[in-house]
Amino acid sequence: MSDAELVGRLRQGEEAAFAELFDAHHATIVRLAMAFVKSPSIAEEIAQDTWVAVIDSLDTFEGRAAIKTWIARIAINRAKTRAVRDGRQVPLEDEEQPSVDPSRFGSFGQFRSAPAKWDDTPEMLVSRGEVREAIDHAIEDLPAPQRAVVTLRDLHGWSSEEVCNALDLSESNQRVLLHRGRGRLRAALEAVLK
Amino acid sequence: MSCLQTVEAMTDASEGALMGWRKVRYRVHITICPYCRAHRRQVETTIDTVKGLPPPTVDESARSEAIGAFLRKHSV
Numbered sequence: 001m002s003d004a005e006l007v008g009r010l011r012q013g014e015e016a017a018f019a020e021l022f023d024a025h026h027a028t029i030v031r032l033a034m035a036f037v038k039s040p041s042i043a044e045e046i047a048q049d050t051w052v053a054v055i056d057s058l059d060t061f062e063g064r065a066a067i068k069t070w071i072a073r074i075a076i077n078r079a080k081t082r083a084v085r086d087g088r089q090v091p092l093e094d095e096e097q098p099s100v101d102p103s104r105f106g107s108f109g110q111f112r113s114a115p116a117k118w119d120d121t122p123e124m125l126v127s128r129g130e131v132r133e134a135i136d137h138a139i140e141d142l143p144a145p146q147r148a149v150v151t152l153r154d155l156h157g158w159s160s161e162e163v164c165n166a167l168d169l170s171e172s173n174q175r176v177l178l179h180r181g182r183g184r185l186r187a188a189l190e191a192v193l194k
Numbered sequence: 195m196s197c198l199q200t201v202e203a204m205t206d207a208s209e210g211a212l213m214g215w216r217k218v219r220y221r222v223h224i225t226i227c228p229y230c231r232a233h234r235r236q237v238e239t240t241i242d243t244v245k246g247l248p249p250p251t252v253d254e255s256a257r258s259e260a261i262g263a264f265l266r267k268h269s270v
Contacts, residue, residue, distance in 0.1 A: 110196060155244065
């Protein structure tokens with residue numbers, strides 16, 4: 001269903017259309033909010049506030065952006081405001097760091113030893129509790145900008161263009177954040193597979 | 195291109211953002227370096243594992259509260 005059709009049904013007050021919208025985007029909103037506020041219960045509160053704002057503003061939605069981008073922007077604004085109110089610093093700049101431990105490379109930038117071959121498939125890995133836990137922790141530890149990008153790109157399958165629109169990032173900045181975020185998750189997985 | 199530079203260029207490569215000589219040097223290095231190919235497989239496995247994580251469970255009360263707010267808005 002196109003955004004225009006969905007918005008039409010929502011404006012007519014169709015409950016099933018709203019339930020569909022909620023089911024499609026609630027988890028994304030909660031996970032996005034977690035990038036800024038960390039606490040799951042506060043993230044749920046932000047998600048509720050976001051839905052209230054979405055409901056109140058549906059009549060003013062102009063369809064210039066995709067509805068999911070519009071909802072994400074509302075959620076991010078609310079999460080940032082809440083983080084500031086709670087005294088949490090939301091870094092606007094990302095920390096610069098290499099994606100692989102520099103000690104793994106020799107003086108000419110060559111790998112000192114072969115990266116391990118991982119035998120398990122992603123399906124096998126995701127079925128292991130300690131792997132899920134390690135990745136969850138690594139995601140929690142990501143700086144907010146990296147976490148927001150990884151959340152949308154890898155956990156929710158958004159395109160780079162959608163992520164740039166939702167987070168107000170340039171394509172190149174989005175790639176840098178994605179690269180660093182994925183780098184940290186790879187390192188976390190490597191640590192658990194040793 | 196060194197292994198270090200190749201590793202740092204991997205996301206640009208997978209996003210189709212490598213251009214010109216950097217792209218050529220990346221391709222040459224990946225072709226001849228088994229270590230960088232092994233690292234790239236680790237990155238790909240990581241991404242696919244993250245993509246396979248189960249979605250968080252939705253709080254049913256949050257769902258009914260939001261639907262309730264929607265219906266109230268449209269009943270006035």
